[in-house]
Amino acid sequence: MKFSLFALAATAATTVSAGRVGKATFFWQNGNYGYCGAVNPDSAYLIAASPHAGLTCGHTVQITNVGGGINNLGVGNSITATVVDRCPPEECHPNHLDLSVGAFQTLTNGQLDPPGSVEIEWQVLGGGGRGIY
16 A cells, blocks of 8 residues: 555655746637637636747646736736647747737736737646647
């Protein structure tokens, strides 16, 4: 019994990745299909990630606002969002997450512009592996 609890704890610990520092911007879903094949509302907590970020459809990511928006509104706010779309690599470097309007507004206490981006810390919580990225 002790061994199985230890194995379970070790497995759970390996699903969380090390944290990364990057930038978040926002996009409108507008009723369109995302790269992962679903239509989602703009209010859902969604991510469009660079193909170089190491994320695939279905990954869940914890994201924390660490500053840089208007008057640093929302610093410390944290959300969990799901990868459902792809951000073109020429627009998003590997640590840049493009978030749905709903996710971005929660991180920034409702602010979208200006400047339309905030500094973030993020880490993968689990999931992924669905679809080809």
